[in-house]
Amino acid sequence: MLELRDVRAKIGEFQLGPVDLLDDVDYLVIMGPNGAGKTSLLKVVAGLLKAEGVVVLDGVDISKLPPERRNVVYVPQSYALFDHMTVFSNIEFGLRMRGVPRNERRKTVVEVARRLGVEDLLSRRPSQLSAGQRQRVALARALAIRPRLLLLDEPMASLDPDIREAASSLLRGLPSEYGTSVIHVTHDREEAYSLGDKVAVMYEGKIIEAGRPEEIFRRPRSAVTAKMVGLQVLRMEDGCFGVRPEDVVVGSGPLKARVLGVVRSLRGNKALLEIFGQQLWAYVDGEVGRYVDVELRELVPLEC
Amino acid sequence: MSLFKASAISVFSLTVGFFLYPxxxxxxxGWGSLASAFATRSFLQSLGITVAISTLASAVAVASGIPTAYVLARYEFKLKPLVDAVLDIPIVVPHTVVGLMVVLAFASYGLGPALGELGVQIIDALPGAVIAVSYLSATYAIRTIESAVRLLDPELENAARSLGASPFRAFAEVVLPSIRGAVLDGALLSWARSVSEAGALLVVAYYVILGNSSIYPASIYIYQAYIGLGINEAIKYSAALVLFVLAAFLAFRVAASRVGAKRR
Structure with missing residues (x-):
C-alpha cells in the first residue's frame, strides 16, 4: 500500500501538488492530460525527483531513501533499455546491482524471460527488438528484482493497436503473478478503464478525483474529469452538466439545435450541434437538416 | 541537375579543394625526402616528445572532460553561461597568450613557487608543456563529450537508479559505455589539437629538457628548420609530420571501430 501525504515539488515553473493519495489497490491508474504532472509524480514516488511531503510504502516512510533503496522500479515511457547490453544483461542488471550471485542471476533471468515470452531474445540487442518486445524486456528487467511497487509511465504509448490488447492482459496480470503493485500512468481513458482497480485523475499537478473506474467514468464529479472520460460539458444557468454523445438524441425532444457540421466516425455519423450557444457532438442517422430537435438524456451534474 | 543542387555541389567542391590543395x-x-626525414634522429626525438606531450594532454582532457561535460549537459546552475564562456577561452584567446598565462600561473606567480619547491619544473619542461597543451585542447574533448551526454536519454540513468544502481554505478555502467564513441572522439580530437600546437609552446616550452637533451616539440622543430635551414627542410619535416599524424589518426579509428565491433 502506498500513501502520499502533502507531496509537493517544483520542477522549473511547474508546481506538482500538493498531492494526497492512498493507493490501496493492486493496480492504480493515474490518468490526466499531457503536462498534468503524472510522470513527475511517478518520479517522486521512485525517489528520482526531490519533493517535500511524505511517501509511505507498506507502512515505511521511504521519503528520504535514495531510488536504489526503495524497491520501487520505474519503467519510463521510452522503456530505457540499455542498448550497449544484450537483453540478458538488461534483465540481469538489477540483480547484479543487488549483488545476487551469478548462478542465481542466470536462473532468475531465464525464468522471468520465459514467463514474459522473451527467452528467445536473450542474446539480442534492444535495437533489434520490436516495440512490443521492448516492452516485455523492460517489464522482465523490472520484475526480475521482485519490486514492491512497479511504476509504468505510458507503457502502451509506443505499441501498435494490434498488440495493445495482449499487452493490456499482460499488464493486468502482473500484480497476481509477481506479487507487485502497479501504478500506471496514461492519458488514454480506455486504458485507464480497462486496467485500473482504481483511477486517479490528475490535472495541473494535483489529483482532482480518485475512485473505482465505474464511479469515475459513470459519475465524474468535476468538469475536468468529465472531459477526460469522454463527456461533453454544458454550462447552464443551474450549473454544469456532462453528457455523452450517445445521450444527445437527435430527431425529437424539446430543444432546438443548429447543425454546424457532420463527420463520419466508426460508430456512424457525428454531428456538431450548437445548443445554448455551446457546441455538442451527437450521433445522427442519415441526412440532417440545418436545424434539428434534440433531447439531452442522462445529464451528469458536475462541479465547475 | 537543379540550380540549387549544382550550386551546393560547386561550393562543396571548392571547400574540399581549399582544404586539400595545400x-x-x-x-x-615533400614526398621524395620523407625517408630522409624519418632517418633524422633529432626529428624522431621531436616526434617522440610531441606524442608524449599530446598523449598526456589528451588523457588529462578526457579525465577532466568527462565529469565537466556531464555537469554541463545534465545540471542547470546560475553561472552556467559564464562557465560555458570560460571553457571556450582557449579557442578565443591567442595561444601565445595562453602560454604566457600558464607561465604566470604555474611558474612565476600563484602556484609557481609551490610547484618549484616540490621540484616540478614548468618552463622548458614536460609538465609545463603538458599543462599548456591540456589547457588548449581540453575544450575539444569537453564539447564532444557534452554533445553525446545531451543526446543520451536521462531516463536511462533513472531506470538504472530505480533498478538498484548508485549514482556512480549508473554513470559507470550506463552513461560511460553509451558515450564511449564520443569519449574516443574527444580523446582523438584533443590529441590532434595538441600535436598541432605551437603558439603556447613557443612561450612555455620552446624545447623540453629531458636528462641532458633539449628536444624541440615537432611544430617548433619545423619552425626552426624553416627559419634556420630554409623552406625545403621545413617541407621535408612538415610532410613527414602530416603523414605521421594521418597514420596515427587512421590507426586510432581502425582500432576504435574494432573495439566497437567486438563489443557489439
Missing part, C-alpha cells in the same frame, strides 16, 4: 602540394613537394 596539403596535397606539401605532400607532393
Amino acid at each position: 596539403l596535397l602540394l606539401l605532400m607532393y613537394l
Whole structure:
C-alpha cells in the first residue's frame, strides 16, 4: 500500500501538488492530460525527483531513501533499455546491482524471460527488438528484482493497436503473478478503464478525483474529469452538466439545435450541434437538416 | 541537375579543394625526402616528445572532460553561461597568450613557487608543456563529450537508479559505455589539437629538457628548420609530420571501430 501525504515539488515553473493519495489497490491508474504532472509524480514516488511531503510504502516512510533503496522500479515511457547490453544483461542488471550471485542471476533471468515470452531474445540487442518486445524486456528487467511497487509511465504509448490488447492482459496480470503493485500512468481513458482497480485523475499537478473506474467514468464529479472520460460539458444557468454523445438524441425532444457540421466516425455519423450557444457532438442517422430537435438524456451534474 | 543542387555541389567542391590543395602540394613537394626525414634522429626525438606531450594532454582532457561535460549537459546552475564562456577561452584567446598565462600561473606567480619547491619544473619542461597543451585542447574533448551526454536519454540513468544502481554505478555502467564513441572522439580530437600546437609552446616550452637533451616539440622543430635551414627542410619535416599524424589518426579509428565491433 502506498500513501502520499502533502507531496509537493517544483520542477522549473511547474508546481506538482500538493498531492494526497492512498493507493490501496493492486493496480492504480493515474490518468490526466499531457503536462498534468503524472510522470513527475511517478518520479517522486521512485525517489528520482526531490519533493517535500511524505511517501509511505507498506507502512515505511521511504521519503528520504535514495531510488536504489526503495524497491520501487520505474519503467519510463521510452522503456530505457540499455542498448550497449544484450537483453540478458538488461534483465540481469538489477540483480547484479543487488549483488545476487551469478548462478542465481542466470536462473532468475531465464525464468522471468520465459514467463514474459522473451527467452528467445536473450542474446539480442534492444535495437533489434520490436516495440512490443521492448516492452516485455523492460517489464522482465523490472520484475526480475521482485519490486514492491512497479511504476509504468505510458507503457502502451509506443505499441501498435494490434498488440495493445495482449499487452493490456499482460499488464493486468502482473500484480497476481509477481506479487507487485502497479501504478500506471496514461492519458488514454480506455486504458485507464480497462486496467485500473482504481483511477486517479490528475490535472495541473494535483489529483482532482480518485475512485473505482465505474464511479469515475459513470459519475465524474468535476468538469475536468468529465472531459477526460469522454463527456461533453454544458454550462447552464443551474450549473454544469456532462453528457455523452450517445445521450444527445437527435430527431425529437424539446430543444432546438443548429447543425454546424457532420463527420463520419466508426460508430456512424457525428454531428456538431450548437445548443445554448455551446457546441455538442451527437450521433445522427442519415441526412440532417440545418436545424434539428434534440433531447439531452442522462445529464451528469458536475462541479465547475 | 537543379540550380540549387549544382550550386551546393560547386561550393562543396571548392571547400574540399581549399582544404586539400595545400596539403596535397606539401605532400607532393615533400614526398621524395620523407625517408630522409624519418632517418633524422633529432626529428624522431621531436616526434617522440610531441606524442608524449599530446598523449598526456589528451588523457588529462578526457579525465577532466568527462565529469565537466556531464555537469554541463545534465545540471542547470546560475553561472552556467559564464562557465560555458570560460571553457571556450582557449579557442578565443591567442595561444601565445595562453602560454604566457600558464607561465604566470604555474611558474612565476600563484602556484609557481609551490610547484618549484616540490621540484616540478614548468618552463622548458614536460609538465609545463603538458599543462599548456591540456589547457588548449581540453575544450575539444569537453564539447564532444557534452554533445553525446545531451543526446543520451536521462531516463536511462533513472531506470538504472530505480533498478538498484548508485549514482556512480549508473554513470559507470550506463552513461560511460553509451558515450564511449564520443569519449574516443574527444580523446582523438584533443590529441590532434595538441600535436598541432605551437603558439603556447613557443612561450612555455620552446624545447623540453629531458636528462641532458633539449628536444624541440615537432611544430617548433619545423619552425626552426624553416627559419634556420630554409623552406625545403621545413617541407621535408612538415610532410613527414602530416603523414605521421594521418597514420596515427587512421590507426586510432581502425582500432576504435574494432573495439566497437567486438563489443557489439
